[in-house]
Amino acid sequence: MRITTNQAEKAMTGGHVFSQLGLSMLLQRLKRMYSDKPTPETLQKCTEEINIFLEKYKKIMTADYAILSSL
Amino acid sequence: MMKSFDEVSALIKENRLLHIAGNTDLLKKLPQGNWVGGSTEYFMTEDGGLVSDTLLFVNEFTNGKFSIRDYGADNISQVTKDAYDSGYSIVIMPFDSDVCMEYARNASKFEGMFFKNIVGWVSGVNVKVLGNPEYPSIVVNGATGEVHTNKAVTMHLEVPESQTVSVNIINIFSPDENSPTIEFIQEGVVINTCLVDGKEMSFADFIRQQNIDTRLPLIGRCFGYGINVDIHSVEDNEVRLGAPVFTGIKYQRAKAIPNYEAALNAPLTKLKNAKTVFSCNCLSNFMHGGLEGKKLEALFGPVVFGEIAYQMLSQTLVYVTLE
Numbered sequence: 001m002r003i004t005t006n007q008a009e010k011a012m013t014g015g016h017v018f019s020q021l022g023l024s025m026l027l028q029r030l031k032r033m034y035s036d037k038p039t040p041e042t043l044q045k046c047t048e049e050i051n052i053f054l055e056k057y058k059k060i061m062t063a064d065y066a067i068l069s070s071l
Numbered sequence: 072m073m074k075s076f077d078e079v080s081a082l083i084k085e086n087r088l089l090h091i092a093g094n095t096d097l098l099k100k101l102p103q104g105n106w107v108g109g110s111t112e113y114f115m116t117e118d119g120g121l122v123s124d125t126l127l128f129v130n131e132f133t134n135g136k137f138s139i140r141d142y143g144a145d146n147i148s149q150v151t152k153d154a155y156d157s158g159y160s161i162v163i164m165p166f167d168s169d170v171c172m173e174y175a176r177n178a179s180k181f182e183g184m185f186f187k188n189i190v191g192w193v194s195g196v197n198v199k200v201l202g203n204p205e206y207p208s209i210v211v212n213g214a215t216g217e218v219h220t221n222k223a224v225t226m227h228l229e230v231p232e233s234q235t236v237s238v239n240i241i242n243i244f245s246p247d248e249n250s251p252t253i254e255f256i257q258e259g260v261v262i263n264t265c266l267v268d269g270k271e272m273s274f275a276d277f278i279r280q281q282n283i284d285t286r287l288p289l290i291g292r293c294f295g296y297g298i299n300v301d302i303h304s305v306e307d308n309e310v311r312l313g314a315p316v317f318t319g320i321k322y323q324r325a326k327a328i329p330n331y332e333a334a335l336n337a338p339l340t341k342l343k344n345a346k347t348v349f350s351c352n353c354l355s356n357f358m359h360g361g362l363e364g365k366k367l368e369a370l371f372g373p374v375v376f377g378e379i380a381y382q383m384l385s386q387t388l389v390y391v392t393l394e
Contacts, residue, residue: 015292015294016294016295017295018294018295020237021238021239021240021380021381022185022188022238022381023185023294024293024294024295024296025179025185025293025381025382026185027294028179028293028294028317028319028320029179029180029184029185032318032319035319052186053185053186056186057235059235059394060237060394
């Protein structure tokens with residue numbers, strides 16, 4: 001359960017709707033971080049955080065991963 | 072579940088692992104043991120909304136490993152590090168305390184936040200004595216017997232990896248389609264300036280000029296969730312909020328709720344059989360919705376002065392399920 005930097009960027013900057021509160025709040029924090037410093041390094045860091053989150057909560061991430069992986 | 076002082080004392084003496092909410096004087100008299108507690112006299116019970124200074128609300132946990140820790144404003148950021156990788160943590164902090172302000176301002180930036188399941192609430196007192204220094208909001212570390220007015224107490228609970236903890240919220244409010252878009256260039260709970268449809272102005276002036284009903288929250292859009300921010304007070308040029316606002320989020324005024332009981336029960340009906348291990352509801356919902364004596368379908372717990380689902384929230388119902 002992993003996404004690419006391209007998918008992470010679309011997830012953070014689009015107005016998508018996710019079902020897991022923790023993912024939504026994490027994306028909000030990462031969106032602010034990326035907005036403050038929109039560099040490839042920041043995007044890479046944000047992508048890694050999302051992927052760690054997806055791995056940790058994979059049992060309840062099926063629906064949200066379906067959205068993320070389709071971006 | 073609501074219990075008498077004697078019943079709760081007996082559970083503590085049996086070494087049960089407990090989360091307790093209730094009247095300040097009762098909490099102070101409970102014996103030491105494996106528990107954490109915070110003050111409130113408002114509850115949602117199976118029999119309906121209740122105001123009581125004689126009964127205590129108790130959650131009992133059957134977990135194996137646990138720890139009880141205190142945190143001040145200087146080290147509350149450690150709460151995510153101390154939380155179990157597989158588990159959840161219940162944080163209780165006194166209303167208007169330094170630790171509460173620090174958490175409200177910065178919790179979303181704590182290392183590991185959202186990777187650990189942090190929930191909790193802000194303790195208070197009966198609103199008749201709120202703000203009276205003789206009746207402070209407290210939290211209690213039952214393990215040490217220490218009573219705090221300026222520290223948070225936390226119970227960290229481990230659950231088997233075969234179980235999944237899920238932190239959830241219920242927000243009965245929706246944005247008013249006639250509301251302008253409100254954005255902030257400052258973050259936190261004390262705000263001077265905002266952008267209304269892109270135009271910078273005093274937030275206090277905006278609230279006064281628009282005659283905004285401060286019983287209703289602002290709602291920030293957060294990837295499918297509405298995150299409420301309630302307005303505590305409007306001073307000359309300063310607005311104090313019950314939860315932080317953030318840059319990069321678009322907020323709108325909320326629509327009025329004609330019937331809080333019905334609005335809450337609509338989503339709660341689906342949760343009757345959920346394995347809920349913790350929940351709390353907001354005092355604003357209780358008071359503005361006239362919930363005393365009204366029955367909700369599920370999610371019984373303390374009615375509190377601020378809710379925590381990772382970060383500080385307001386006018387929201389927070390709950391944790393094990394799946």
